[in-house]
Amino acid sequence: MSENTDQKAPLEHAPDWQLRYDECSTRWEREGINPAFLHWQGAGCFAGLESVIVPGCGRSPEPLAFARLGAHVSALDFAASAVVFQKQAFETAGLGAQIDEVDVLNWQPNTPVDALYDQTCLCALTPEVWPDYVRKIHSWLKPGGRAFMLFMQTGKEGGPPFHSPLETMHELFDDSLWVWPDEPYFRADHSNEKFELGVMLTRR
Numbered sequence: 001m002s003e004n005t006d007q008k009a010p011l012e013h014a015p016d017w018q019l020r021y022d023e024c025s026t027r028w029e030r031e032g033i034n035p036a037f038l039h040w041q042g043a044g045c046f047a048g049l050e051s052v053i054v055p056g057c058g059r060s061p062e063p064l065a066f067a068r069l070g071a072h073v074s075a076l077d078f079a080a081s082a083v084v085f086q087k088q089a090f091e092t093a094g095l096g097a098q099i100d101e102v103d104v105l106n107w108q109p110n111t112p113v114d115a116l117y118d119q120t121c122l123c124a125l126t127p128e129v130w131p132d133y134v135r136k137i138h139s140w141l142k143p144g145g146r147a148f149m150l151f152m153q154t155g156k157e158g159g160p161p162f163h164s165p166l167e168t169m170h171e172l173f174d175d176s177l178w179v180w181p182d183e184p185y186f187r188a189d190h191s192n193e194k195f196e197l198g199v200m201l202t203r204r
């Protein structure tokens, strides 16, 4: 259902995410499902989704939550232990999924999908590759497909996580390629004092 397109060399200055898992330095993780997921689910935004990609899935519970809603899930991460974690979680739940240890910048589904759920994958990437990443995810989606984006708000320089202000996101997710909903956007607070803004974008 996918291929590793190997178009780019691994980023030399990409943070060592596996090390963070090894050192239990995973302050981005939440207890349970992200409130933005629950908000979108409650609003019916996930109804009828047959295929969902979760890039930079880490050890989050949302890939399994999508599978429980009946979607075919592609969960991607380049940290080996995150992939092992997701495989075990799906096996324990008795559910299937495509779970790949890949660089999201070098991966492509065989066929475009209904939705993408980006829970702090973009902010984990260095801003210099954001345009490449956004082109990628546009190509992953069917026309009319949805990108459920959680834009990290740190208000600080540097990262990861890299601050993802709405003004910059508007430039990246250009109006000619994406439909933006009206504000206000859902605010997902985190116990680590950062918060994310949940924006459901529609691919044109």
Ligand SMILES: C[S@@+](CC[C@H](N)C(=O)[O-])C[C@H]1O[C@@H](n2cnc3c(N)ncnc32)[C@H](O)[C@@H]1O
Binding pocket: 017, 018, 028, 029, 030, 055, 056, 057, 058, 059, 060, 076, 077, 078, 079, 082, 102, 103, 104, 105, 119, 120, 121, 124, 125
């Ligand atoms: C901030 S964590 C978020 C993890 C998960 N979404 C969650 O909410 O717990 C970012 C994740 O993206 C993964 N990641 C970062 N850059 C990646 C890349 N280029 N390709 C694949 N995964 C990547 C990291 O390994 C890490 O698991």
